[in-house]
Amino acid sequence: MNETIFIGVAWPYANGHLHQGQVVGTFLPADIFARFHRQRGDRVLMVSGTDQHGTPVTVRAEQEGRTPQEIADEFHQSFLRSLDWLGITMDLFTTTGTENHRDVVHDIFLRLREKGDIFKDTMVMPYCPNDERFLPDRYVEGTCPNCGYEEARGDECENCDHSMDAIELINPRCKLCGTTPEPRESEHYFLRLSAYNDKVKDWVSKQEHWRPYVSSFTLGVLNAGLKDRAITRDLEWGIIVPTDDMGPEKRIYVWFENVIGYLSAAKEWAEAQGEPEAWRDFWQNRECRSYYFVGKDNIFFHTMSWPMALMAYGDADGKPMNLAYDVPANHFNNVAGRKASTSRNQAIWINDLIDRYDPDQIRYYLCATMPETSDSDFTWKDFVARNNNELVATWGNLVHRALTLTYRNFDGKVPEPGELDDRCQNLLRDIEDGLASIDEQIGLCHFRAGLATAMSLAQETNKFLDETAPWKALPDDRPSAARSLYTVLCAINGLKVAFSPYLPFSAERLHGYLGFETRLAEDGWQLIRPPAGQQLLEPQPLFAKLDVEIAEEEEERLAS
RNA sequence: GGCAGCGUAGCUCAGGGGCAGAGCAGUCGGCUCAUAAUCGACGGGUCGGAGGUUCGAAUCCUCCCGCUGCUACCA
Structure with a gap:
């Protein structure tokens, strides 16, 4: 009963290195989900890429006196390194800078324009006569119309949190040169979201398996009513509008364009496979389920505007496109109580961790504190404590004590068990039942719960060893002794499968210590009893214990 | 301002009409295979406050207090 699963992971902006918040919120849950499904034998396509457009990229480029493309290329390479080190098994991690992506965006744009769901209108934007350019909201400063704060930004007042359009500011100033911008009419294309409000609402209302936070947020917005929204901007960085009637300085804005990357990446992947039509299995096959792993600030685009665009495109094309089956959006993972932020340089940068830690240790801690139901906090002290008290003590030590005891006393081979008594049978049945529970938990995107189930089974196995x-x-x-150790080796071999989506590197090592010469993937999602007499490899501890001082050193690095 | 969430043991959090839970920290004991890891026991809470619904409320409803997020351009 194999399934077909499409996994889209939110595209990180190329304005800084990958940080722990992006990993724990999107890439890690997506990878756990993908690995789990592959282990079950399901067909999985997981894609993402670098979002090279967007204001944050141009801001950084201007700060560093480089081109946006240089910035985008640098961080794309950095993302690839970080994802590879963490063992995030993307089928394709591309960028929004490819010709393929541009073509797919243009295709959707033109189809929706033909259909009337993209239309032309004018809007008033702040224009700086000195710099001769339209200004994005955050390039305008002025006095907040709500509280009178004089340093308010054009998108939001930091003093009273009032959000606004830049043209509402009193005494506005251009952030670049201080000149007073003037409101100027600008022609833009708009997406007719309003026409799809009811259709989207009908669809969302049926998604009873969504996280309550995601549903209630989405329905709240839909009940207020979607507004048509501009999808072009007066910018020089971004995908060009595929019509020449507006002049060359208009670009398609990122919020509309980057989600199209999920489709263009699937097409790029198919092309690379030598099967150009293979993307259809994931987009037009009704049996395929699509999951989008995003942060909570990204919910709007994944439960409303992107589904709307897909509905419209599917209509125009005559072939319905698959909408999201689930959007298991995560909350935020703070760093020592403060919001992780690329632009404020405040986060745990993955490329700083490379070669200093075991990726499974990072994956374990991040998953154990995954912000599934509310914001969570990354602290180095907690990282060290959980690593030592949970990962090393409970699971790593179970494996090490069982393997060394067996290796030294049974010629380095899986012992001949004789007949298993009830106690042994019960343990193995509990592990098998546990694998079924974890199957259900990961299937529902309850990743922390699945990990906790696996850990409690490791505890139960420790108890069996003691008894x-x-x-x-x-x-x-x-x-x-042979019967007991054989049973524990079987249990560990089952737990190896249970932990494999979470801790893939150590699970694969353990697979080797247990004497298998195959890949772990060949086990499937089940407990396989290692054959008696199978030659074991000399065991090494699965995980290193960390010195408590490491936490203090890391806290200092963070503060500096 | 609007919408949403949170507040449960010293700490981090789970639970969500039917006897208040886990991990860590603490105390005591067992074991000595194991990275001083492990196994067991114990102590510890007016479930933010006040009302209400109910045979029964940590759970549902109302109000209040405190914190947080989102509000459509930084996961």
């Missing part, structure tokens, strides 16, 4: 005490039985009841 059967093979080290005591060895001198005068060798068959009992």
